[in-house]
Amino acid sequence: MAGKLLVSATINGEAVEFLCEPQQSLLTCLRDILGLTGAKEGCNDGNCGACSVLLNGRLVNSCLVLAAEVEGCDIVTVEGLASWQGLHPLQEAFIAEDALQCGYCTPGMLIASKALLDRNPNPTEQEIRSWLAGNLCRCTGYDKIVRAVQAAAQHLESSRRIERVAEKG
Amino acid sequence: MDADVDPTVAGPPSPGLSVVGSRPPRVDASDKVVGRARYAMDVSLPGMLVGKVLRSPHAHARIVSIDTRPAEALPGVFAVVTAADLPPIDPEDKRASGEQTFQDRTFASRKVLYVGHPVAAVAARTEAIADEALSRIVVQYEVLPAVTDVMEAVREDAPILHEGLRPRSLAGQDDSPTNVASYFEQVKGDPAAGFAEADVIVERVFRTKMVHQGYLEPHVSTATWNDRGDLTIYATTQGSFAVRDHVVRLLRLPMSRVRVIPMEVGGAFGGKNSSYVDGTAALLARKARRPVKVAMSRFETFQATGPSSGTVIRVKMGATRDGRITAAEATLTYEAGAYPGSPVGSGAHVMFSPYVIPNGRIEGYDVVVNRPAVDSYRAPGATPACFAAEQVVNELADRLGVDPIDFRLRNSASEGSEALDGTVQGSIGAVEVLEAAKAHPHYTAPLGGANRGRGVAHAFWGNWGARSSVTITVNPDGTVALLTGSVDVTGTRTSIAMQAAEVLGLPLERVKATVGDTDAIGYSDVSAGSRTTVATGHAAVKAAKDVIAKMCARAADIWGVPVDGIAFRDGVFRTTGDIARAFTFVELAGLLPDTGNVVIGVGNVDVGDWGASFGTHIADVEVDPETGKVTLLRYTVVQDVGKAIHPVEVEGQLQGGATQGIGWALYEGYDYDSNGQMLNPTLLDYKLPTMMDVPAIETVLVEVPYPGHPFGARGVGETPIMPPPAAIAEAIYQAVGARVCDLPMTPARILESLGII
Numbered sequence: 048m049a050g051k052l053l054v055s056a057t058i059n060g061e062a063v064e065f066l067c068e069p070q071q072s073l074l075t076c077l078r079d080i081l082g083l084t085g086a087k088e089g090c091n092d093g094n095c096g097a098c099s100v101l102l103n104g105r106l107v108n109s110c111l112v113l114a115a116e117v118e119g120c121d122i123v124t125v126e127g128l129a130s131w132q133g134l135h136p137l138q139e140a141f142i143a144e145d146a147l148q149c150g151y152c153t154p155g156m157l158i159a160s161k162a163l164l165d166r167n168p169n170p171t172e173q174e175i176r177s178w179l180a181g182n183l184c185r186c187t188g189y190d191k192i193v194r195a196v197q198a199a200a201q202h203l204e205s206s207r208r209i210e211r212v213a214e215k216g
Numbered sequence: 217m218d219a220d221v222d223p224t225v226a227g228p229p230s231p232g233l234s235v236v237g238s239r240p241p242r243v244d245a246s247d248k249v250v251g252r253a254r255y256a257m258d259v260s261l262p263g264m265l266v267g268k269v270l271r272s273p274h275a276h277a278r279i280v281s282i283d284t285r286p287a288e289a290l291p292g293v294f295a296v297v298t299a300a301d302l303p304p305i306d307p308e309d310k311r312a313s314g315e316q317t318f319q320d321r322t323f324a325s326r327k328v329l330y331v332g333h334p335v336a337a338v339a340a341r342t343e344a345i346a347d348e349a350l351s352r353i354v355v356q357y358e359v360l361p362a363v364t365d366v367m368e369a370v371r372e373d374a375p376i377l378h379e380g381l382r383p384r385s386l387a388g389q390d391d392s393p394t395n396v397a398s399y400f401e402q403v404k405g406d407p408a409a410g411f412a413e414a415d416v417i418v419e420r421v422f423r424t425k426m427v428h429q430g431y432l433e434p435h436v437s438t439a440t441w442n443d444r445g446d447l448t449i450y451a452t453t454q455g456s457f458a459v460r461d462h463v464v465r466l467l468r469l470p471m472s473r474v475r476v477i478p479m480e481v482g483g484a485f486g487g488k489n490s491s492y493v494d495g496t497a498a499l500l501a502r503k504a505r506r507p508v509k510v511a512m513s514r515f516e517t518f519q520a521t522g523p524s525s526g527t528v529i530r531v532k533m534g535a536t537r538d539g540r541i542t543a544a545e546a547t548l549t550y551e552a553g554a555y556p557g558s559p560v561g562s563g564a565h566v567m568f569s570p571y572v573i574p575n576g577r578i579e580g581y582d583v584v585v586n587r588p589a590v591d592s593y594r595a596p597g598a599t600p601a602c603f604a605a606e607q608v609v610n611e612l613a614d615r616l617g618v619d620p621i622d623f624r625l626r627n628s629a630s631e632g633s634e635a636l637d638g639t640v641q642g643s644i645g646a647v648e649v650l651e652a653a654k655a656h657p658h659y660t661a662p663l664g665g666a667n668r669g670r671g672v673a674h675a676f677w678g679n680w681g682a683r684s685s686v687t688i689t690v691n692p693d694g695t696v697a698l699l700t701g702s703v704d705v706t707g708t709r710t711s712i713a714m715q716a717a718e719v720l721g722l723p724l725e726r727v728k729a730t731v732g733d734t735d736a737i738g739y740s741d742v743s744a745g746s747r748t749t750v751a752t753g754h755a756a757v758k759a760a761k762d763v764i765a766k767m768c769a770r771a772a773d774i775w776g777v778p779v780d781g782i783a784f785r786d787g788v789f790r791t792t793g794d795i796a797r798a799f800t801f802v803e804l805a806g807l808l809p810d811t812g813n814v815v816i817g818v819g820n821v822d823v824g825d826w827g828a829s830f831g832t833h834i835a836d837v838e839v840d841p842e843t844g845k846v847t848l849l850r851y852t853v854v855q856d857v858g859k860a861i862h863p864v865e866v867e868g869q870l871q872g873g874a875t876q877g878i879g880w881a882l883y884e885g886y887d888y889d890s891n892g893q894m895l896n897p898t899l900l901d902y903k904l905p906t907m908m909d910v911p912a913i914e915t916v917l918v919e920v921p922y923p924g925h926p927f928g929a930r931g932v933g934e935t936p937i938m939p940p941p942a943a944i945a946e947a948i949y950q951a952v953g954a955r956v957c958d959l960p961m962t963p964a965r966i967l968e969s970l971g972i973i
Contacts, residue, residue, distance in 0.1 A: 085251020
């Protein structure tokens with residue numbers, strides 16, 4: 048078996064170094080080596096989205112990324128969504144709208160939703176459903192998730208408006 | 217009603233509830249949105265090894281030999297186990313055959329019965345070493361002909377799975393081996409006379425495929441032993457005690473030696489009532505003398521955990537011109553998978569039960585085939601039966617030219633009416649649900665386009681009660697710790713805590729609900745059968761009343777008055793005599809440490825009285841006549857939920873259940889080749905509904921309180937999976953005239969039904 052590789056990356060804003068086997072996925076290393084168990088394994092072949100993370104701002108299935116590939120990359124997992132100021136508006140909205148049951152898809156759903164709102168701050172319902180179609184949820188029937196993403200988008204939009212007003216001073 | 221359930225708490229819910237019926241955030245949500253919630257997949261213990269299972273590549277084969285030595289010799293391998301490591305079975309024991317079957321489900325001893333049947337397992341330092349070790353185990357098989365189709369399995373010349381199997385109800389009449397594990401027949405009235413009386417008769421045969429629960433978290437278990445012989449298991453399960461009892465039976469351990477810690481559950485839907493890898497992890501960990509975690513892959517989950525039966529169902533129903541159902545007949549043939557035990561009885565029980573039908577006959581067959589043994593899936597056995605019966609009900613209404621909801625109302629069950637199988641309905645909301653569906657704007661909204669259609673379907677599900685345990689400990693600051701033995705798979709920590717808070721007169725924030733492990737709390741049955749909010753709610757109410765009684769006694773002690781001179785109302789303990797004294801709950805809680813022992817309320821119940829549930833669904837579809845693709849335009853679920861303890865969670869159950877039913881209707885199904893190999897064991901090829909496939913599902917909660925529950929609650933989780941296939945099939949028929957009788961209703965099936973291909 049080949050030797051281990053040293054990987055340096057930024058994860059949730061922190062510089063991190065870890066050793067991985069060449070065949071190990073980013074998901075495995077996040078969970079088993081770095082203790083970041085928020086991203087979940089549902090299928091390990093890129094079809095459920097439970098392992099979604101942001102890789103240099105791009106939404107990826109971390110089960111399909113080799114850990115050795117993330118050298119020098121910036122990674123955001125569900126553990127990095129909240130800040131010292133509190134939960135991310137998406138997290139607040141998922142709680143308020145009851146957009147989860149078992150919660151296993153929730154980390155991936157939140158990360159995918161963040162990736163959507165980062166690109167498209169005011170998505171339509173159809174755009175939300177289309178973007179999140181790669182994230183399976185077996186519990187909720189999706190309706191409350193759509194509402195939560197809409198509520199978070201509205202919240203973020205009003206925060207931006209307040210910031211703009213404040214800037215104009 | 218069980219004697220343990222306090223009859224004084226029964227009755228319709230009082231007005232003025234402050235917690236029950238409100239919509240607080242679920243208590244588990246905040247940990248789940250930050251990735252802090254701990255699932256069984258997240259467990260890691262010092263020195264933990266990776267456990268992996270070697271599975272049969274054949275659907276049916278005799279095991280000639282297993283050589284594990286090459287695997288054992290590999291550095292980094294700590295244990296290899298097979299059926300030979302399970303406790304020996306005394307052939308003279310009258311339970312020997314049952315125990316052999318039980319053990320064979322964990323490791324095949326003589327024969328493998330499906331692709332994926334476990335044969336051996338290894339524990340190794342890393343996953344890579346474990347995989348290498350599996351590849352070094354040499355199993356010699358004598359491959360046998362396999363049968364995966366239920367109708368082929370009942371033929372006389374079919375390969376026989378279990379040489380000793382005789383049909384249960386026909387034992388003694390025919391002594392030749394069979395794949396028919398059991399057979400039943402129920403008759404009511406005079407079916408022939410009933411059909412003779414009918415003006416219209418519809419008879420059809422329906423076929424449905426095996427489907428999977430599709431929980432996103434695969435089965436996983438971590439086991440660790442100490443040197444005293446105590447075993448601890450971290451499980452993903454609907455019932456920690458079910459896991460304990462499984463492992464105790466498999467390894468023949470004293471119950472007190474096994475502690476099962478239920479972790480957060482990543483979806484279950486009936487598929488985590490059974491153990492698949494808990495015993496394997498325990499066996500490996502004992503042999504390796506290290507903690508072992510066994511996690512199934514998605515591939516293994518499809519191939520080797522219990523899905524729901526594929527079925528063939530013949531239905532015949534007759535009605536008079538004035539819309540009265542005179543007779544019904546059905547033959548249900550259900551795949552059991554590798555071992556007997558399909559939910560054919562449950563399908564038979566529910567399929568005609570929404571209606572009063574004077575004459576009828578139902579036959580059921582439980583048939584073993586070379587597929588994984590089936591397990592429960594949300595309203596086990598009921599969805600295919602509902603699909604079949606409700607399509608025929610719709611066709612009758614159509615042929616008679618009557619509105620399908622009016623036709624159902626004309627024949628509806630009501631309190632005291634007797635179903636075809638003899639079940640007498642208790643307090644039910646069948647009529648209320650049908651009327652609410654008829655009054656819903658969806659039912660009369662214009663369809664607004666060509667190739668569009670609307671369908672309805674209606675379902676009855678009986679629900680469940682059973683055993684639950686709750687304790688409530690009062691803290692000196694006036695908060696309480698509620699411990700339940702019921703695993704929370706849907707949000708029941710919240711709905712149980714709400715019921716306790718209501719009785720205690722406390723805000724929900726003061727009730728901390730925790731799921732206890734098997735050492736910490738009394739026996740509780742699996743969280744299944746839509747029972748948990750109802751039955752464990754009974755237990756919580758009982759425990760809360762016990763707390764109140766004990767605190768009343770303490771107040772009486774402190775004040776030096778008789779206990780019957782104390783009343784508890786609106787969160788305050790007061791004297792009822794001349795001298796007015798009062799303690800708030802918080803004040804009295806603060807005095808507890810200095811005035812006596814700890815106050816712990818106990819609620820153990822075995823609930824024997826619970827309310828059934830009815831649901832009516834309305835589906836609008838558009839069918840592309842060229843491609844056969846079905847688009848769901850609008851979907852409404854109307855259901856009698858009793859009193860909704862937490863209406864948002866109830867909505868979530870209805871939406872989630874309906875979505876699983878939609879998947880069953882349009883997308884899902886196991887496909888096999890002639891060798892018994894599953895062709896679609898990935899989430900790419902076995903398609904679950906995505907966010908793009910379902911519309912925003914509207915819900916109507918019809919509250920017909922169940923008088924046997926303290927707050928009138930009914931089980932709500934299972935009913936909503938049943939109606940979607942029949943409602944969508946009817947909508948397709950109304951849209952394009954194709955009557956589809958097979959699930960899933962793929963584009964190809966629809967084009968076939970239209971005669972295009």
